Amino acid sequence: MIADTGINQPKITIAAAEIAPFAKTGGLADAVAALSASLAANGCRVNLVMPAYRSIIKTAINDAQYVADIGFRTAGQAVPAGIYRYPIGPSQNIYFIRCDEFFDRAGLYGESGIDYTDNDRRFALFSRAVLEVAGLTGSRIIHLNDWHAAPAAAILKLQPERYPGLNAARTLLTIHNLAYQGHFARDRWPSLGLDPAAFYPAFEFYGGVNFLKSGLVCADRLVTVSPTYAREVTSEGCGFGLEGVLRTRAASFSGIVNGVDYNLWNPENDLYLVQHYSAADLSGKAACKKAIQQFYGLEEDPAAPVAAVVSRLADGKGMELIREILKKLIGSGAQFILLGNGVRDLEDFFRALPSVYPGKAGTIIGFDDGLAHRTIAGADMLLMPSQREPCGLTQLYALKYGTVPIVRRTGGLADTVKPAEGDRGDGFLFDEYSGTALWEAVNQARTWFEERPSWQSLMRRGMLADHSWSRSMQQYLQIYRALLS
Numbered sequence: 001m002i003a004d005t006g007i008n009q010p011k012i013t014i015a016a017a018e019i020a021p022f023a024k025t026g027g028l029a030d031a032v033a034a035l036s037a038s039l040a041a042n043g044c045r046v047n048l049v050m051p052a053y054r055s056i057i058k059t060a061i062n063d064a065q066y067v068a069d070i071g072f073r074t075a076g077q078a079v080p081a082g083i084y085r086y087p088i089g090p091s092q093n094i095y096f097i098r099c100d101e102f103f104d105r106a107g108l109y110g111e112s113g114i115d116y117t118d119n120d121r122r123f124a125l126f127s128r129a130v131l132e133v134a135g136l137t138g139s140r141i142i143h144l145n146d147w148h149a150a151p152a153a154a155i156l157k158l159q160p161e162r163y164p165g166l167n168a169a170r171t172l173l174t175i176h177n178l179a180y181q182g183h184f185a186r187d188r189w190p191s192l193g194l195d196p197a198a199f200y201p202a203f204e205f206y207g208g209v210n211f212l213k214s215g216l217v218c219a220d221r222l223v224t225v226s227p228t229y230a231r232e233v234t235s236e237g238c239g240f241g242l243e244g245v246l247r248t249r250a251a252s253f254s255g256i257v258n259g260v261d262y263n264l265w266n267p268e269n270d271l272y273l274v275q276h277y278s279a280a281d282l283s284g285k286a287a288c289k290k291a292i293q294q295f296y297g298l299e300e301d302p303a304a305p306v307a308a309v310v311s312r313l314a315d316g317k318g319m320e321l322i323r324e325i326l327k328k329l330i331g332s333g334a335q336f337i338l339l340g341n342g343v344r345d346l347e348d349f350f351r352a353l354p355s356v357y358p359g360k361a362g363t364i365i366g367f368d369d370g371l372a373h374r375t376i377a378g379a380d381m382l383l384m385p386s387q388r389e390p391c392g393l394t395q396l397y398a399l400k401y402g403t404v405p406i407v408r409r410t411g412g413l414a415d416t417v418k419p420a421e422g423d424r425g426d427g428f429l430f431d432e433y434s435g436t437a438l439w440e441a442v443n444q445a446r447t448w449f450e451e452r453p454s455w456q457s458l459m460r461r462g463m464l465a466d467h468s469w470s471r472s473m474q475q476y477l478q479i480y481r482a483l484l485s
Contacts, residue, residue: 016049019048025108057104064085065085067085068136070082079099097126123147126148127152143476144219145173153215154214156171157218172223174223175233188209210242213245228255234247260393260396261468262400265373274287289302292377305381307329317386337375337379380404386408389408420448
């Protein structure tokens with residue numbers, strides 16, 4: 001094996017606000033965990049960094065090794081913090097940043113839909129701690145994820161004298177969703193403890209502070225989670241105010257689609273399923289469909305196409321389009337199931353569906369990982385009519401499980417779902433963000449569903465497509481090597 005101190009197998013620090021299985025609110029946690037595992041399997045030394053939230057303090061921190069105390073001053077206040085190392089594999093460690101004042105809380109970013117008012121101080125401390133871990137571990141690559149860790153790139157570039165051991169280190173920032181940027185008022189600037197001269201070149205955003213912008217300006221390399229999304233966010237009005245910054249970094253900005261961990265998502269060995277199946281033997285999917293119809297209170301009709309939504313109920317996810325077509329969908333003989341939570345009025349609408357369409361619609365408000373596996377396995381179609389979707393993972397899970405995705409042609413959905421045409425493709429796509437366009441795609445899918453041989457060929461093509469992390473990991477590894485060469 002090539003020495004892990006070299007260019008081919010570098011030491012890497014990967015920082016994120018959430019990493020599965022220790023803390024998770026969305027795809028960020030899964031993506032970071034899967035990428036790090038794939039890198040470690042390829043011979044890299046990977047050091048993950050995340051805050052020690054309450055759940056970690058109650059569990060994993062007891063088995064972690066104390067490494068060092070680190071002191072910070074934010075907003076003129078001294079805040080004690082500690083670093084703890086927790087081994088998770090032969091070439092992987094996770095470093096928890098323990099600061100109970102900031103992280104021993106019920107939520108990760110806020111509670112009851114309201115952000116914590118001191119998130120600027122919490123993640124300013126976290127960003128500095130990332131650099132401390134990178135120095136302790138001798139990392140040559142510092143891979144930051146989203147706005148919570150982005151200031152680390154700016155701190156290292158604008159105040160390198162604070163971290164002399166990292167002079168040879170290079171930074172990469174992955175943007176998982178540009179809509180979330182870490183905006184704070186101008187008077188919160190002292191939280192970062194940076195020289196005032198750093199404000200305008202890196203953090204200033206319409207008079208306020210923008211954590212993500214600091215990473216976009218200062219990181220050595222920028223990546224987002226699909227090639228199409230990388231193009232979209234540089235277009236006027238599509239970059240949430242940062243499209244101009246991204247255009248200036250065009251030579252250092254690209255898209256890499258997230259992958260799927262097939263050790264966790266595979267119908268051939270998924271422990272959550274009532275019966276396993278594969279592209280070679282699809283018979284088990286019928287049992288999964290029957291089980292999910294029973295669970296959601298639907299009529300047990302194998303001939304009725306089951307259309308599923310597994311999603312956050314949030315702006316941009318296309319839920320209003322689904323509301324628009326739902327009556328026609330049920331009237332066409334299809335069944336509908338939803339697993340998700342989010343905006344209250346959407347929760348209320350979908351929660352009421354089983355009483356409006358008894359035996360035809362089922363809803364679970366909330367989220368459960370095992371139920372997500374069973375729902376995707378039991379459905380025939382997955383609806384993802386997103387207005388914007390940086391990458392998306394649910395459509396990749398659906399493909400592997402032979403559940404045909406119906407998606408809008410945007411972001412990672414456009415990059416991963418191939419339109420069904422003759423004996424090619426594995427899903428159905430539409431362009432216009434409207435209920436009419438979604439309904440046309442659903443109707444096309446229903447026509448295919450009625451032709452069982454064609455539909456099963458469609459299923460198999462999706463199941464055999466390779467969306468594993470191995471390919472995406474190699475693209476990241478190429479970037480790391482280019483940064484160090």
